[in-house]
Amino acid sequence: MSWSGRGPDGRRGYHHGNLREALIEAALDLIAKKGAAGFTFADAARSAGVSSAAPYRHFRDRDALIADVARRGFNLLTERLEHAWSEGRPDPFTAFENVGRAYLAFARDEPAYYSAMFEAGLSFDGDPALRQAAERSFAVLRHASELLCARLPPEKRPPALMMSLHTWALSHGIASLFARGDGGRRRLPMAPEELLEAGMLIYLQGLGVIAEPAKPKE
Amino acid sequence: MSWSGRGPDGRRGYHHGNLREALIEAALDLIAKKGAAGFTFADAARSAGVSSAAPYRHFRDRDALIADVARRGFNLLTERLEHAWSEGRPDPFTAFENVGRAYLAFARDEPAYYSAMFEAGLSFDGDPALRQAAERSFAVLRHASELLCARLPPEKRPPALMMSLHTWALSHGIASLFARGDGGRRRLPMAPEELLEAGMLIYLQGLGVIAEPAKPKE
DNA sequence: GCTGCTATGTAAATACCATTTACATAGCAG
DNA sequence: CTGCTATGTAAATGGTATTTACATAGCAGC
Known part of the structure; x- marks a missing residue:
């Protein structure tokens, strides 16, 4: 009998044993192959070697599965951003740029x-766990902004929250428009990372966070 | 007989008369009600009062209909951006900011x-008409950037293309993350328009396009 | 070791949707 | 009036999401 033996999918028999993870x-x-829109619950069930109704024992519906993937994605992003920030080393400015690069790298990788x-198209409202995970990713950016702002004298110190929102929006905009591998977007005269780095340099100059021009050319 | 009379949908009988537009x-x-993902070809046919196969006489498939809507959207956006730019009046700087605001207003309205x-998730590659329409929207932004850059002395003149890419990315990032009515996103301490305006002011200061701080507070 | 509860699967049914095919009708050119 | 072409319909195919009734495995307690 094949009971207690494992099939090619890691199955143990009638019960999968680890269907949720699978x-x-x-x-x-x-999703990597066909995009979030093309992803189907039935296909996931097939991949795991179970019937199309089995996934409903672990996820309320298709969106709940995608939401769980998204939640894990935010957790992973948080890790990557924290690693890039590296507690502000070697210096807050460099570390801050590393955070931006890490965002683009995440979108690409x-x-x-x-x-x-x-x-x-998930709704964050109905899913507190998802919202929290997203908040924690953003908190890394906000924390980094605060440390960077703190280096400035109070009278020329910009609001750190605003700064983090600008950074997030610019990173996300570049990632969405230019840094996806789907080929559906515009070709650029420069790498997305360069575009983001240049944009952040200009922005930080405008804030007075850094004094030197991006390319000291004189 | 009802031939040559019009039904409630504007139908004239067996033939709709203007099904493509309908x-x-x-x-x-x-799409406004249920999002692009929730939109179905069959529903559109029902709304127009025709059978579910009729739309195939006018669009290759569901994506082709969405692509046509998107193409029209880019044309509309181009109009809105051009109107906001208003040939650089009253001055290039103010007009440039109006373009950014028009982008957000479009996303919201x-x-x-x-x-x-x-x-x-449309592919621009397979649809030259769609790509061209998108290019023309972007061209407005690029043209505005060029005029704005031209005001600067050549030695401190930034690349207009890069500047327009930054502007587009920031506008798009803010629109995607914060300015959609779907309630699925983060609540902000300020209006998206204010966030964009502040971001653009800081960015333009960093470029040296404008010299004064955003809020002269001293 | 046996019993029964609970978790986890299956099969089948319902109700959609996209798309294709064969057929029907309208509009129009000659 | 005739026939061609554009535009519809009905029906069929095959896929998907989701629910329901049923089946089996795992396990706790006796």
Whole structure:
């Protein structure tokens, strides 16, 4: 008998044993291949080797599975951003730029997560866990902004929250418009990372966070 | 007989008479209500009062209809941006900011178009008409950037293309993250328009396009 | 070890949707 | 009036989401 033996999918028999995880992994694969819109619950079930009704034992519906992928994506993004920030080393300015680069790198390297997080049309309102995960990603950016702002004398110190929102919006805009691998977007005269770095340099100069021009050319 | 009379949908009988337009209008309604992802070809056909196969006489498939809506959306956006730019009046700087505001206003006032244009996952590669329409929208921004840059002495003149890409990315990022009515996003301490205006002011200061601080507070 | 509860799967049914095909009708050119 | 072409319809195919009734495995307690 094949009971207690494992099939090619890691199945143990009638019961899968780890279907929830298997579905999430299948979702990542499928979203990476066909986009969040093209992802189907039935396909995920097929990938995991179970019937099309089995996933409903673990997720309320298709959106709940995508939301869980998105939640994990935000957790992963938080890790990546924190690692890039590296507690402000070697200096807050350099670390801040590393955070921006890490955002773009995430969008490029984890298209499945990114798609689930930002392109699946999820409502954050109905899912506190998802909202919290997203908040924590943003908190990294906000924390970094605060430390960077704190270096300035109080009278010329910009609001850190606003600064973090600008940074997030610019990073997200560049990632959405130019840094996706789907080929559906515009070709650029420069790499997205360069575009973001230049934009942030100009922005930080405008804030007075840094004094030197981006390319001292004189 | 009802031949040559018109039904409640404007039908004239067996033949609709203007099905293509009716489908596009139905698509706008439905996308506004349920998002680009929730929009169905069958629903559009129902709205127009025809069978579910009729739309195929006018659009290759569902995506082709959405792409046509998106194309019209870009044309509309081009108009709005051009009107906001107003040939650089009253001055290039003010006009440039008006262009940014017009972008956000478009995202807010025309969620159906915006959704079809940026959230439907369309491939621009396979549709030259769509790509061209998008290019023309961007061209307005680029043209405005060039005029604004031209005011600066050549040695401190930034690349206008880069400047327009930054502006587009920031506007799009803010619109995507904060300025959609879907309630799925973050609540802000300020209006999206203010956030964009502040961001652009800081950016333009960083470029040296303007010298004065945003809020002369001393 | 057996019993029964609960978790986890399956099969089948419902109700959509996209798309295709064969057929029907309207409009129009000659 | 005739026939061609454009534009509709009905029906069929195959896919998807979701629910329901049923089946089996795992496990706790006896």
